[in-house]
Amino acid sequence: MGMLQTMRWFGESTLGANDPVSLMDIRQAGCAGVVTALHQIPVGDLWTVEAITERKQLVEAGNQQYSPLQWAVVESLPVHEDIKKGRPTRDGYIETYKQSIRNLAACGIKTICYNFMPVLDWSRTNLNYEMPDGSRALRFVWEDFAIFDLCILKRPGAEVDYESEISESAHQKFSRMTDGQIAELSNIVLLGLPGSEEAFTLDTFQGLLNEYTTIGDAELRQNLYYFIRQVAPVAQEVGVNLCIHPDDPPYPLLGLPRVVSTEVDLAQLMAACDVTANGITFCTGSLGIRRDNDLAGMIQRFGERIHFIHLRTTKRETAGTLKRPGNFYEADHLAGDVDMYAVVKAIVLEQKRREQQGIGETSIPMRPDHGHQMLDDLHKKTYPGYSAIGRLRGLAEIRGLEMGIERSL
Numbered sequence: 001m002g003m004l005q006t007m008r009w010f011g012e013s014t015l016g017a018n019d020p021v022s023l024m025d026i027r028q029a030g031c032a033g034v035v036t037a038l039h040q041i042p043v044g045d046l047w048t049v050e051a052i053t054e055r056k057q058l059v060e061a062g063n064q065q066y067s068p069l070q071w072a073v074v075e076s077l078p079v080h081e082d083i084k085k086g087r088p089t090r091d092g093y094i095e096t097y098k099q100s101i102r103n104l105a106a107c108g109i110k111t112i113c114y115n116f117m118p119v120l121d122w123s124r125t126n127l128n129y130e131m132p133d134g135s136r137a138l139r140f141v142w143e144d145f146a147i148f149d150l151c152i153l154k155r156p157g158a159e160v161d162y163e164s165e166i167s168e169s170a171h172q173k174f175s176r177m178t179d180g181q182i183a184e185l186s187n188i189v190l191l192g193l194p195g196s197e198e199a200f201t202l203d204t205f206q207g208l209l210n211e212y213t214t215i216g217d218a219e220l221r222q223n224l225y226y227f228i229r230q231v232a233p234v235a236q237e238v239g240v241n242l243c244i245h246p247d248d249p250p251y252p253l254l255g256l257p258r259v260v261s262t263e264v265d266l267a268q269l270m271a272a273c274d275v276t277a278n279g280i281t282f283c284t285g286s287l288g289i290r291r292d293n294d295l296a297g298m299i300q301r302f303g304e305r306i307h308f309i310h311l312r313t314t315k316r317e318t319a320g321t322l323k324r325p326g327n328f329y330e331a332d333h334l335a336g337d338v339d340m341y342a343v344v345k346a347i348v349l350e351q352k353r354r355e356q357q358g359i360g361e362t363s364i365p366m367r368p369d370h371g372h373q374m375l376d377d378l379h380k381k382t383y384p385g386y387s388a389i390g391r392l393r394g395l396a397e398i399r400g401l402e403m404g405i406e407r408s409l
Contacts, residue, residue: 002402003309003347003366006033006072007391010383011055020380021388023059023069029392030399033072034059035113035367044080044093047100052107072365073308074104075113075281076245079227081208084118085215086223094227098234105238111307111365112235113281115245116224118215118256119208122248127188127384128373129329135374138385139329140249142318146170148189149254152182153202155209161255161324191384209254217257224259225272236277241307241361243279244269248286249325250293262290263298270305276360279305285312285369288338289328290320295338299346304360309347310369311398313338330370330385333394334401344398345405352409368394 007026010019026034036059038051059071077100080093104112115121125148129139146166149158151174159167174182190200200208215223228242235242250261259265266280280302287293299306313336320326334340347364354360371390373382380387 002363002399002406003351004033004072004363005031005395005399006035006365006367007031007395008035008075008367008386009059010039010386011036011058019386020382021386023062024066025388027062027067027069029388029395031395032067032069033365034069035073035075035365036071037074037076043078044082044096046096047077047103049103049106052103052109056107056109071109073111073113073367074109075308077101077104077112077114079114079116081119081211083227084116084220084223085211086219086226090223090227094230097231101231101235101240101242102238105235105240110239111241111243113243113245113308115247116220116227116260117247117258118212118220119205120253120256123189123253124384125185125188126329131329131372133374134378135372135390136378137330137372138370139327140325141327142166142320142325143170143173143327144185145189145253147174147177148185150174152186153206153254155206155254157255161252209256212256215257217252217259220257221259221268224269228269228278229273232273232275232278236275241277241279243281243307245281245310246283246286248283249289249328250286251290251320251325261287263293263301266298266302270302276304279307281308281310282306283310283312283369284338284340284343285310285314285330288336289314289316289325291316296342296346299343299350303350303353306350306364307361309364309366311340311343311366312369312371312394313340330372332372332397333368334397340398340401341405344401348402348405348409366398367391368398370394 038047056071059069083090083093124138125141125144126139128136131137146162147170149155150170247258247261252258284295313331314328315331315336316326316328318326351362355362368391370385371394373387375389377387377389
C-alpha cells in the first residue's frame with residue numbers, strides 16, 4: 001500500500017533543452033509516477049486539453065514495453081503574480097486557472113501542486129556546497145543573502161531586516177569579493193523557477209519587489225484566501241486535489257511576506273476554505289528548516305488534507321530566529337534535522353487510516369526532494385537539486401525505511 005513513488009521531470013524547459021534525467025531513468029529508479037508541468041506555457045495562460053494530453057502521452061509512451069509510468073502530480077500550476085498582489089485583473093487569471101483545473105481533471109490528472117511565494121520560488125546562496133564525502137549540496141547562508149540584498153541589489157530600506165553584526169560582516173565580505181564571485185551570487189539568488197534556466201536582471205527584480213511595497217503579511221494572506229475560495233470548490237467538484245507548497249525558506253525575505261511557513265499558517269489556510277480539495281504539499285525540507293514545526297505531529301493533525309509529499313531534510317548550521325533563518329544546507333535524506341523515521345511512520349499510519357476508513361487516496365504521491373550531486377553526475381550539467389543519482393539514493397533510503405516501518409506494524 002505504500003506511498004506512490006515519483007520523481008520530478010522537467011521535460012522540455014522554456015529554452016527547449018531536455019531534462020538530463022530521462023523518463024527511462026525515472027522508471028529504472030523504481031518509480032511509478034512522474035511529477036511534471038507544462039513549463040513552456042507562460043504563467044497565467046490556459047493549459048489546454050491538447051497540451052496536457054501531449055505531455056501525458058509522452059510520459060506514458062513506453063508503458064506497453066516497460067514498467068508503466070503515470071503523470072501523477074502537476075508541479076506546478078503557477079499562480080499569476082496579479083493574483084498574489086490582489087490586482088483587479090486577478091479574476092480573469094483565476095477563471096483561467098479554474099479551466100486549467102477542469103482540463104487536467106478531464107485528462108485524468110487529479111493532484112495539483114502550487115505555491116504562493118511572491119516573486120521568487122526557492123532561495124539559496126550556494127548551489128555547489130561541498131559535503132565531507134565530496135558530493136555537492138544546496139546551501140543557504142544568511143550573511144551571503146545579506147550581501148546580495150545590501151551590497152548588490154541595494155534594496156531601499158533593507159538595513160532594517162538585518163542585525164548590525166550581519167550587516168557589518170556582509171559589507172566587509174563584499175569588499176573582498178571578486179567580480180566573478182559577485183556575479184555568481186547574483187545569478188544564484190536571481191535564478192528563476194525550477195524547470196527554467198531564466199533569471200531576473202537586478203533592475204527587473206527590484207521593480208518586481210517595488211510592486212509589493214503596499215502588500216504586507218495581512219494583505220498577502222487575504223489574497224491567498226480569496227484565490228483558494230474561488231478555485232478549491234471547482235477542484236472539489238471535478239475530483240482534483242490542490243496542494244500548496246510551503247515557503248522555502250519559511251521566513252520573510254527581501255521585504256516580502258511569507259504566509260505558508262508554520263502550522264498556524266497552514267491551519268488558517270485550511271479553514272479559509274474547508275473542503276478536502278484545499279490541501280497541502282507536505283515538504284519536510286521547507287517546513288523542517290524551522291525548529292518550531294513539529295513535522296510528525298503536523299502529519300497527524302492535517303491528515304486527510306495532505307495530498308502530496310516531498311521528503312528531504314536540511315541541517316541547521318546556525319540558530320535562526322522567528323524573523324530570520326539561520327544557515328542551513330540540504331543533508332542526506334536520513335540525516336539532518338528532520339526525524340525521517342517519525343515522519344515516514346506518521347505517513348504510513350495516515351495511509352492505513354485512509355485504507356481502514358475507505359476515504360481519500362490511500363497511497364499518497366511522494367518524491368525524494370532534491371539530492372546531492374554525486375558520482376558520475378558531478379561531471380554533468382543538472383538542475384540544482386535534481387540530479388539523478390542523489391535522488392535515487394534518497395528514494396532507496398526512504399523506500400527501505402517505509403518497508404521497515406510497515407513490517408514493524
